[in-house]
Amino acid sequence: MKKTLLLLSLVAAPAFAGEGKWTPQQVLELSPAWLKAQGLQLPPSKLWDPKRGTGLLAGTVNTGGCSGSFISASGLIITNHHCAFSIIQEHSSPQKDLITNGFLAKSQAEELPGKGSRVQVPRGFKDVTAEVNGAVPQGADDLARYKAIDRKQKELVAECEKRPATRCQVATFDGGVNYTLVDAVELQDVRLVYAPPRAVGEYGGEEDNWMWPRHTGDFAIIRAYTAPDGASAAFSDKNVPYKAEFFFPLSTEGVKPGDFVMVLGYPGTTFRTLLADEMAERQARYYPRIRDVLGEAIRILEAEGEKDPAGKIAVASQLKGLHNVYKNAGGQLAGLKRGHIVEKQRDAEAGTVAWAQKDAAKWGDALKAREALLAEQQESSKTFDREFLLNMSGRLARGPALATSVSRLAMERAKPDLERRPEYMDRELPRIKDRLEREQKNLFLAADKALLHAFVKRAQALPQDARIAAVDAAFGKTYSEKDVSAKIDSLYAGTKVLTLAERLKMADESVGQLAARRDPLLAFGMELAKEQAALDDTRDRRQGASSRLRPAWRKAVMAQAGKPIAPDANSTLRVSFAKVQGYTPRDGALYLPQTTLTGMMQKHTGEEPFNAPEKVRAAAAAKKFGQWADPRLKDVPVDFLADADTTGGNSGSPTVNGKGQLVGVNFDRVWENVANDFGYNPDVARNVNVDVRYLLWQLDQVEDADALLRELNIRKGKPVAKEAR
Template sequence: MNPTLPSASRTRRPLALAAFALPVLFAAVPAYALDGKWTPAQVLDIDARWLKRQGLKLPPSALWDDTRGTGLLTGAVSISGCTGAFVSDTGLIVTNHHCLFGVVQEHSTPARDLITHGFLARTQAEELPGSTTRVEIPKRFTDVTAQVLAAVPAGADPAARLRAIDAKQKALVSECQRQPDTKCKVAAFDDGVTYTLIESIELRDIRLVYAPPRAIGEYGGEIDNWSWPRHTGDFAIARAYVGADGRPADRAETNRPYAPEFFFPIAKDGLDEGDFVMVLGYPGVTWRALIAEEMRERRERFFVRREDLFGEWIAILERASADDAAGKIAVAANLKGIHNRYKNAQGQIAGLDRGRMVDKQGAQDEAVAAWAATNATHAGAVAARDGLRAVLAERERSWERDFLLNLVPMGTDSVAGGIPPLPKGLYFGATLAHNAIERAKPDAARASGFTDADQGKLRDRLRSEQRNYFAAADRRVFAALVRRALALPADQRIAAVDAHFAGKSPAQIDAAIDAMYAASPLLDIDTREALLGASTEALEARRDPLLAFGIAWNRDLRALRERERDWNARAALYRPVWRRAVAAHAGKPVAPDANGTLRISFAHVQGYAPRDGVTYTPFTTLAGVLEKHTGREPFDVPEAVRRAAQAPGAGAQRVNFLADGDTSGGNSGSPVIDGRGRLVGINFDRVWENVAGDFGFNPAVSRNISVDIRYLLWLLRDVERADGLLRELGASPD
């Protein structure tokens, strides 16, 4: 029931892209659409002749060298939960404005409002450090599927199987990290169809070089978010530094710019409709490997509840900070992220319904099951699907309770979907409690994120969240969470909430929370850091009411993690069996779901028709930026930009463009490169009709939105007069 899948690196099969050989599909999709977020190893499975016909001017081996385990793809780096791209041999990284927003926020004050006015370092000495910003550069990818699965004892039950797999992964990581300056992890694809050991280099000295004014970086705001036409300059530039010896180092005056092995030169010429492009990046989570019943849970429960909750949080944060300039700065990054996920939830619901995606997945599942039932190799897939259904049924019995508990992550984890941890007071307390319990274990037995090697990163995360803390807003979010927990049905209660707040009126809840915050030193960064090494007994002895609630919440959350571990163990047994049958039935390679690892999407520049009688062209221009200008947020073009835009021919400057790239969350900041490997754009969004693309690729509407790299160059040249930076980027200041 759990056969080992042959390694892609061992079993190369040139891919003729069977989907494009079927005449029926030619009638339904553009001749050059290709769905899939492909892993680096899979690039070499794609027919090189086909890629050349699409517009690739490089040999696929230039993108990925299977022998070295590296290639041009590694010019795309992971940065702050987003993607960035090296664009010079002096460590310059281009990414999205919203991906470096935290650094801008870190250095902003009411007196020096970089969020509003932007920032440009004209010399390296002026660059601003991001105290918690990190860049991970992929170094090598190794298929370890056979090694991981060989560690599972014969006849192991799901829990024992998962323990054996976890132990082997930790052993592989431990061995890998004996190399100097190397960070390692084992990534599972589709719950264990394959496992890959990923080696990377983490750079810790990252400095802000350029961020445009918010009126450019967020032009259109939430009105234009997830939509087209767009006119947003969502770009920013950072620089990575290393020690004088060329190795990763903490920030120091003696550090020097990092010289990457691979970087993307900026294209001198522009794009035309139909041009071939590639999107490289680190998409976070997609749900295409789910069976129909699991997709229905996402539609009917998950996104509905997120929309409801985030709408409430947005109102709280905006109301609490409305009359406080410092408060607005503190909540800005969190509010930006929640707004984005709020609209995403709405788009997911609309897209799932519009495309009848759950019903279509059900039909596909039935076809695979019927085929597998008659195929000896994949006959176990039918029972595997039943197993996935049973796990889902168990999850749904405590769904509402578990949803609330999972809103508060522990340590360096993120809540699914990338939302910020709120309320901060609860996050801080629960994280300290979890760290104390894990530190009592042998280092090798600790949960990911809480080992000795992780303590620095954990400390950085807590510091980062302190910058986003605004007491008035945090207390009100806390109260809202408590009220939701008190409304849970009798069989889904959260013990921590009942013990502290049961029977209290809304006014009494508010008063109790205000008292907890007022009495707690937990919100002081120095006190909290001193408690990172404290034992559970020492934390409890402080008799801090806010910390005590965090300890109790963590107890409930740890119990949930145990239940989730059982569910995950069973799903990890069933899902690979089912997904192998899906791939075999498809008769072609199937890209695994996104999991935060490096991927590439092949695409072409093209518009789309979102509904009857409407056709969108693939480019917007500076003239369109001015047409939207109202003088009020979010359409308030800075005066310097309006002045420069009056120059002859400036209105034709391209701003944003569409392509049919297969992208998702985490692709923010992804380099968009042409067939020669040159940077032509920076991905930052998807169109509204493609939000539900996380569940399936629809070539008619699957469009990603990128900012044209020449818009960045135009701003640097004609507005900022940043001659030195332009020369570093290989562009003429004239």
């Protein structure tokens, strides 16, 4: 990223210890003296070498919505249990319940392939701001502007991906101040090596989610494979483990309060660059609606899953994701209110406005851009309810979502590749088909029908000027429980969308061929797809306006700040520097930064979500700590806190020490820190990590995972402490 984003040295800026999700390029611009003072024992150039386009940060991989890291030269990757959950679920059944019982491959031959699972290894970053902005024609309106930027990004990606096994993207920073081409190697053969029982990987369940103290072993180990010649390849018995140039050896000493750590990963999306009014709408409308709609969906899935063991497994992955988003929304609301974040943003904006007005000749365009952005926000808010519900139509009931997906695919495939929506381009077809196949494992008709019923009821309650035409045409404009139920039964009885073989055929058919099937659920999905396509055009115009306006405002904000500002998260590789420390969540309460195995056993009730597995209880009762007890705690450490700047997407991020050794795996934030997405508060900004010593204790004293421990250089004599490589 351009050096203008870093305006000052960080030598005398200890306040930045936790705040900031820094890009690899920015890390090289930070003061080496400051980094050393924080606790980094490696030269910054070892983290990232721009000449080679790689470095230790390349040991951190993108697993698709989560992060992970290589922990051996033979392709072993550690991530979160919940990030590997789709593979665990894929191989689970009532007769072989890996979700409940966990899984350990005793040899590479026993490792379980994950359908559609991939990992991306970063390879390089290139500033392409001039090329992207130069593609916009003079006088283009906002929709034309969006399309020009979108096409140039696709062209850059297509050129980048001419090399085999390459996955590229153009990432937008600060609303369009900078565009960066991200280049990665994509590995297509990913297999499950180890997952603890659910009662370890999810210990505390939703009750403890986003909370502290935690005692959750949210870890899993997978392995990436390649063809024998090292080339990326789809699953094959002939494939061999990936040879990782960079990986993080496991630290057997762990961490203690005050220690320096780094959290590396792919944080998804944060909102610190939004205007105060944009934040206020998320607080007043978006998050309350999320709680309402997803809360109902969760109740439906839980109730239906309890009626059928196979159904419970089928909805497990979806339910897990919904619970996380639902509770996150509650945390966002609580944090926005508690931290007065909107009010603080409004004050900060006012300060920037006052500053810019002093030099209106230079910053007048920025002031006008802010006013135009506010007008855009007010206009879009008028259609919020319809847009929100239409977006939900593809996220809840799987049947309509699948029907809509194959319909959108057919609609988009009729266009030239570079004119399609990015998610339906030819490069995405393998992923689409993997998803269409993988969803078969998630289908549970009773729950799916109930979810669709709830959606239809909400759609029929929309005001007259905000109707979803597809729902009105299929179900009528007035809600009747009996009529809606009968119609849904008819849709599902007459469809082949839910039959895997037929659905995969549909993925290769044209709009005309799909229509000729006269499939009722498919027809409903096609009408929903048309409305979603129209909504996409509206959003494209808004995005075009934002790309025209927001950069001017952001440049003013950065200039007025007079200090480094890390850009909002956008699913690209970042690093946050932190210290292990506890916090005070409220008056009179002090949370220590570490939890222990003894604390976990104190929570054990014998009932979910605090029902520790018998073999874990037995090892704990016998105090079989092995070498994994912390000398200071005199106990096996389980989880720890740090003040790293993290968000969604950082799940599975490696937490490493100043030597580059892995000391933990990030998996959560504390409740008081959820609204960190809108603004960093050092008093409560704490991320939650599982201590690597708890993983090693599980493998050593509970699982006796001899082969895996040897591969990790832990068993077979005294472990050899290595620096990262």
